[in-house]
Amino acid sequence: xxxxxxxxxxxxxxxxxxxxxxxxxxxxxxxxxxxxxxxxxxxxxxxxxxxxxxxxxxxxxxxxxxxxxxxxxxxxxxxxxxxxxxxxxxxxxxxxxxxxxxxxxxxxxxxxxxxxxxxxxxxxxxxxxxxxxxxxxxxxxxxxxxxxxxxxxxxxxxxxxxxxxxxxxxxxxxxxxxxxxxxxxxxxxxxxxxxxxxxxxxxxxxxxxxxxxxxxxxxxxxxx
Amino acid sequence: xxxxxxxxxxxxxxxxxxxxxxxxxxxxxxxxxxxxxxxxxxxxxxxxxxxxxxxxxxxxxxxxxxxxxxxxxxxxxxxxxxxxxxxxxxxxxxxxxxxxxxxxxxxxxxxxxxxxxxxxxxxxxxxxxxxxxxxxxxxxxxxxxxxxxxxxxxxxxxxxxxxxxxxxxxxxxxxxxxxxxxxxxxxxxxxxxxxxxxxxxxxxxxxxxxxxxxxxxxxxxxxx
DNA sequence: TGGCAGGTTGACGATCGCCTGACGGCGCCC
DNA sequence: GGGCGCCGTCAGGCGATCGTCAACCTGCCA
Numbered sequence: 001x002x003x004x005x006x007x008x009x010x011x012x013x014x015x016x017x018x019x020x021x022x023x024x025x026x027x028x029x030x031x032x033x034x035x036x037x038x039x040x041x042x043x044x045x046x047x048x049x050x051x052x053x054x055x056x057x058x059x060x061x062x063x064x065x066x067x068x069x070x071x072x073x074x075x076x077x078x079x080x081x082x083x084x085x086x087x088x089x090x091x092x093x094x095x096x097x098x099x100x101x102x103x104x105x106x107x108x109x110x111x112x113x114x115x116x117x118x119x120x121x122x123x124x125x126x127x128x129x130x131x132x133x134x135x136x137x138x139x140x141x142x143x144x145x146x147x148x149x150x151x152x153x154x155x156x157x158x159x160x161x162x163x164x165x166x167x168x169x170x171x172x173x174x175x176x177x178x179x180x181x182x183x184x185x186x187x188x189x190x191x192x193x194x195x196x197x198x199x200x201x202x203x204x205x206x207x208x209x210x211x212x213x214x215x216x217x218x219x220x221x222x223x224x
Numbered sequence: 225x226x227x228x229x230x231x232x233x234x235x236x237x238x239x240x241x242x243x244x245x246x247x248x249x250x251x252x253x254x255x256x257x258x259x260x261x262x263x264x265x266x267x268x269x270x271x272x273x274x275x276x277x278x279x280x281x282x283x284x285x286x287x288x289x290x291x292x293x294x295x296x297x298x299x300x301x302x303x304x305x306x307x308x309x310x311x312x313x314x315x316x317x318x319x320x321x322x323x324x325x326x327x328x329x330x331x332x333x334x335x336x337x338x339x340x341x342x343x344x345x346x347x348x349x350x351x352x353x354x355x356x357x358x359x360x361x362x363x364x365x366x367x368x369x370x371x372x373x374x375x376x377x378x379x380x381x382x383x384x385x386x387x388x389x390x391x392x393x394x395x396x397x398x399x400x401x402x403x404x405x406x407x408x409x410x411x412x413x414x415x416x417x418x419x420x421x422x423x424x425x426x427x428x429x430x431x432x433x434x435x436x437x438x439x440x441x442x443x444x445x446x447x448x
Numbered sequence: 449t450g451g452c453a454g455g456t457t458g459a460c461g462a463t464c465g466c467c468t469g470a471c472g473g474c475g476c477c478c
Numbered sequence: 479g480g481g482c483g484c485c486g487t488c489a490g491g492c493g494a495t496c497g498t499c500a501a502c503c504t505g506c507c508a
Contacts, residue, residue: 075343085329092335097343098322105309111316119299119321119343153484170364191486193466214466216494217378218365377495415497417455438455440505 002047002117003027007037007063008079009055017050020106021113034058041067046074048116050109053080053091061094068095075116079104129164131222134203134211136160143203145211150202155180159195160203163212163222172219196220226271226341227251231261231287232303233279241274244330245337258282265291270298272340274333277304277315288319299340303328353388355446358427358435360384367427369435374426379404383419384427387436387446396443420444 004026008014011032018028029044031037034055041049041063049067053060064076078096080087091099098112129136136143141157143150152160158180163171173192181191200212213221228250232238235256242252253268255261258279265273265287273291277284288300302320304311315323322336353360360367365381367374376384382404387395397416401407405415424436437445 085332089329089331089335092332092339097339105313108309108312108316111313115316115321155485170361170366172363189487190466194468194486197467215364216465218363221364379496413498414455418457418497421456440454 001025001027003029003045004113005037005041005044005046005049006030007034007041007049007055007060008052009033010052013052016106017109020110024110024114026110026113034060034063038063038066041074042072047120048075048077048113050077050079050113051096053078053082053087061091061096064091064095073120075120077109077112077116079109129161131164131167132211132224133208134164136164145203146205146208148205152202153198155195156199156202160199163220166222168221168223170215170219170221176219192220227253227269228337229261229265229268229270229273229298230254231258231265231273231279231284232276233257234276237276240330241333244334248334248338250334250337258284258287262287262290265298266294266296272299272301272337274301274303274337275320277302277306277311285315285318285320288315292319299343301333301336301340303333353385355388355391356435356448357432358388360388369427369429370432372429376426377422379419380423380426383416384423387444390446392445392447394439394443394445400443416444 002025004021006014006017006021006028008017008030009032014030014032018030021028029040029046031040034057037049037051037055040046051060051063055063060078060080064078067074067076075097076095077098077100078091079100079102080091081102082088083101088099088101097116100109100112127138129138134143134145136152136157138157138161141152141154143152143157143160159176162176162179176192177186196212196214203211209224211222211224213223215221226249228245230238230241230245230252232241232254233256238254238256242254245252253264253270255264258281261273261275261279264270275284275287279287284302284304288302291298291300299321300319301322301324302315303324303326304315305326306312307325312323312325321340324333324336353362358367358369360376360381362381362385365376365378367376367381367384383400386400386403400416401410420436427435433448435446435448437447439445
């Protein structure tokens with residue numbers, strides 16, 4: 001059952017949204033202030049968020065930005081009374097995944113939430129990830145590079161999975177820790193370094209270009 | 225550079241869309257029939273597709289459905305003159321990832337395409353600051369000026385970040401020290417000067433205007 | 449035109465972040 | 479209960495990055 005967080009200060013509107021989502025089988029939850037919403041979005045593992053643009057305590061877009069900045073990729077549907085093209089563009093650029101203007105039809109809102117969730121699930125439901133000459137089978141923990149089959153440990157597989165889902169992007173240690181290990185970064189350990197090394201030893205081979213790059217002071221990056 | 229397929233029978237509309245996408249750095253390609261569009265979408269490795277709902281040879285939604293049925297997960301922006309809620313819901317349920325109604329503002333169209341691509345690459349954690357032709361990615365410590373990519377040291381990145389957050393403003397050494405180094409100004413050192421020099425060497429290039437200015441006796445300023 | 453204050457430059461040593469190899473612990477399977 | 483596979487920790491080493499210094503340049507003022 002997919003969980004949806006509704007960040008909306010008007011209780012009547014929130015109740016309507018919640019009811020519509022409920023009818024289509026979602027599990028809605030309501031936060032009535034921006035602060036509460038942000039807090040819960042970070043801790044609560046939601047599948048999607050509907051976000052009112054105008055909140056009494058903070059700007060909705062600031063919430064969207066804060067979420068993206070923390071590496072959360074929960075999709076956000078921004079709901080707003082502001083209907084200018086400029087406003088809509090701003091909303092989307094700020095990190096919103098979709099933008100709907102008030103007044104809106106509940107059914108369209110639900111359809112858009114469904115799209116956001118569908119897209120993410122289809123993305124994460126894939127069992128084989130690919131990048132250039134590298135591929136990874138998430139079930140068997142087997143990678144393949146330039147035709148050669150490579151057996152990975154579960155942790156290595158999870159780590160490589162994260163890189164393959166964010167190719168050509170610098171991933172910070174903090175982010176890696178949160179995603180692969182599930183807790184915050186402990187600067188007193190070199191856990192990540194060691195596992196990176198493991199991966200490198202298995203993935204790199206003479207004649208092939210380096211694929212796991214160190215970005216000194218920033219993190220690691222999968223590319224080329 | 226991200227490739228976008230435009231499936232649209234009206235050449236004038238297609239040209240407008242293509243131009244707008246081009247301006248934002250996308251690589252648009254145009255298919256003027258449904259059949260051609262489907263064919264190219266399957267073979268062409270696009271990052272996103274804009275799809276006209278009404279095509280002479282087939283229904284746009286049939287294309288969206290066909291794509292999803294074949295396991296293609298290229299995101300689709302459905303563009304249509306039909307503005308009913310029911311139509312919009314149908315468009316989204318059929319496999320569209322977003323729905324835009326004609327007439328539409330080009331800028332909003334581009335913003336929505338950007339969202340679709342951003343989401344798929346899910347480069348969610350990216351934080352980018354911009355000023356004129358200069359931009360800085362705070363995560364990867366990478367700057368870009370006039371298209372050229374520039375790798376920065378962490379300290380350089382932090383310093384440039386400060387300037388980008390206060391553009392066209394004179395920043396005193398004291399202020400810079402407090403923000404970038406986190407402690408009070410030590411007049412016995414020329415630390416800042418040295419790092420400014422580093423930044424200048426990387427950011428300035430023959431033919432481009434100077435962007436980091438010395439304000440003698442006052443500090444430094446980012447402008448023009 | 450010479451002195452001075454402030455800014456720029458290049459060189460160099462210190463420091464920090466990252467890599468590496470080895471080791472001990474834990475859980476699972478035989 | 480012993481062996482093995484996988485994981486996390488640690489200490490040593492190395493090179494990239496940073497901070498310091500001294501010499502040099504530049505613009506302003508007398």
